[in-house]
Amino acid sequence: MIGSPHSASAPSVPARPAGRVGTHPVPRDGTLVGVLLTGFAAGVLACNCYVLAEGPGSDAIIVDPGQRAFGPLRRILDQHRLTPAAVLLTHGHIDHIWSAQKVGDTFGCPVFIHPADRFMLTDPIRGFGPRVAQAALGALFREPRQVVELDRDGQRLDLGGFAVIVDHTPGHTRGSVVFRLPEPTGAGSGGIVLTGDTLFRNSVGRTDLPGGSGRDLLGSIVGKLLVLDDDTRVLPGHGEASTIGLERRGNPFLQGMRL
Numbered sequence: 001m002i003g004s005p006h007s008a009s010a011p012s013v014p015a016r017p018a019g020r021v022g023t024h025p026v027p028r029d030g031t032l033v034g035v036l037l038t039g040f041a042a043g044v045l046a047c048n049c050y051v052l053a054e055g056p057g058s059d060a061i062i063v064d065p066g067q068r069a070f071g072p073l074r075r076i077l078d079q080h081r082l083t084p085a086a087v088l089l090t091h092g093h094i095d096h097i098w099s100a101q102k103v104g105d106t107f108g109c110p111v112f113i114h115p116a117d118r119f120m121l122t123d124p125i126r127g128f129g130p131r132v133a134q135a136a137l138g139a140l141f142r143e144p145r146q147v148v149e150l151d152r153d154g155q156r157l158d159l160g161g162f163a164v165i166v167d168h169t170p171g172h173t174r175g176s177v178v179f180r181l182p183e184p185t186g187a188g189s190g191g192i193v194l195t196g197d198t199l200f201r202n203s204v205g206r207t208d209l210p211g212g213s214g215r216d217l218l219g220s221i222v223g224k225l226l227v228l229d230d231d232t233r234v235l236p237g238h239g240e241a242s243t244i245g246l247e248r249r250g251n252p253f254l255q256g257m258r259l
């Protein structure tokens, strides 16, 4: 599987969607306390697609619209009267980018990806093994009309009322990033980090695909994720949500490291 955790205990494909409609306090310049956050697992590879919005009727950020994500996504957007402001891609693997062009072009919003993974938007087979390549045959991938490269580590994006910090976390792919919505000052509740296939609940991303590096992956996790507060909510690309604290203490792939 493309992005599945390589863990002895974790299922290769998560059985349940990782997110449900709910609210979570995240920062905005001003008074935002409630955020519509919904996620669903899309496609046979069960990639989590997330939708972040201030609330009904507002702009929305869509993260990793994978295979067959368009239909459920459209229902969520209609239901909450949301207007997509951006599509954010944690990396270029096909199960995460599958519907990005359709979503971006249909709604007229930009698609953000790290430059090192941009080639996968039009050549998704290059990053994958033969089985997935075969499955992808017949699918025509082209770049969205608006592509924005996430070329500055730590850059801040102001999108849909959110401040999103982009941290480059190579390892699973060269162009993997995590999207961080930091804790509001003094609010007393952790922020959110969307970790793609870099960090999962009780597992980490595989590094045996083209562009992968185990050393880089652990460096990214230690340097960019484990430095976050324990109560930071982790929304991974596959499987269930977690927190930085839970992973710091319980992730078997991170034990014995100087954290």
Ligand SMILES: [Zn+2]
Residues within 6 Å of the ligand: 002, 003, 004, 047, 093, 095, 096, 197, 237, 238
């Ligand atoms: Zn994946």
Ligand SMILES: [Zn+2]
Residues within 6 Å of the ligand: 002, 003, 091, 093, 172, 197
């Ligand atoms: Zn992946």
